[in-house]
Amino acid sequence: MKDKRVVITTAIILIIIGSVIVSQVLEKRYDARFTRVFLPPVDNPLYEAECASCHFLYLPGLLPAGSWTRVVDGSQRHFGHELGLSDKVREELKAYLVANAAETTGAKRSGRILDSLKGATPLRITETPYIDKKHKAIKKIIYGREAIMSFSNCIACHKTATEGNFKEANVKIPR
Numbered sequence: 001m002k003d004k005r006v007v008i009t010t011a012i013i014l015i016i017i018g019s020v021i022v023s024q025v026l027e028k029r030y031d032a033r034f035t036r037v038f039l040p041p042v043d044n045p046l047y048e049a050e051c052a053s054c055h056f057l058y059l060p061g062l063l064p065a066g067s068w069t070r071v072v073d074g075s076q077r078h079f080g081h082e083l084g085l086s087d088k089v090r091e092e093l094k095a096y097l098v099a100n101a102a103e104t105t106g107a108k109r110s111g112r113i114l115d116s117l118k119g120a121t122p123l124r125i126t127e128t129p130y131i132d133k134k135h136k137a138i139k140k141i142i143y144g145r146e147a148i149m150s151f152s153n154c155i156a157c158h159k160t161a162t163e164g165n166f167k168e169a170n171v172k173i174p175r
């Protein structure tokens with residue numbers, strides 16, 4: 001009777017240890033090309049000064065280098081706004097954004113964005129297939145809520161977006 005209990009307990013413990021090891025090995029293989037979970041936060045005062053007055057300061061790791069080049073080169077016609085940047089500021093912004101674009105972060109979600117783009121360089125993060133797909137379940141009318149106003153307003157729902165953390169646990173859609 002006692003022996004049987006010992007055998008069962010040992011078997012259960014072995015199964016638990018075994019499944020932990022297997023899941024870690026699988027996760028590692030799956031994520032071999034990713035070196036970090038979250039996107040690197042912004043650490044550039046010029047980018048913050050020039051690009052955060054109208055909307056969330058998008059993390060460079062959310063778009064490929066080619067998109068950032070297009071966004072900055074097109075800053076005279078930026079979604080209906082003329083940003084009035086000098087040549088010098090444009091070059092500095094481009095250098096920072098390209099050096100920290102999705103290709104460089106090693107973050108899983110940058111990788112997913114790049115994979116979904118297949119070489120395309122859209123002006124919007126919200127038009128990348130991966131980001132679009134992740135939000136398919138959200139009804140368009142929700143984006144019109146006063147506390148959100150736009151799908152592009154990541155920080156309204158992703159409370160830790162500034163830290164590069166887009167985990168589901170930290171999402172809260174405002175009412």
Ligand code: HEC
Nearest residue numbers: 050051053054055058071079081123124125126127150152
């Ligand atoms: C004068 C206001 C203003 C400033 C300053 C500004 N933007 Fe924007 N930006 C906009 C507007 C308006 C949109 C469209 C937002 C929307 O559709 O809700 C936008 C959208 C974007 C998007 C696409 C967001 C999406 O939908 O995925 C990116 C990327 C972007 N801006 C980058 C920048 C960068 C880089 C800078 C600094 C060089 C900058 N913005 C400065 C007004 C501004």
Ligand code: HEC
Nearest residue numbers: 109125126134150151152153154156157166167168171173
């Ligand atoms: C109206 C609220 C809302 C807005 C605005 C929003 N999201 Fe989301 N986002 C969500 C919800 C809800 C999910 C689904 C959570 C899940 O299943 O992981 C999600 C999922 C994601 C995911 C996938 C997370 C994962 O672990 O699979 C990423 C990445 C993401 N959003 C990035 C963005 C970016 C970047 C922006 C801005 C350009 C944005 N979101 C704007 C609500 C929002």
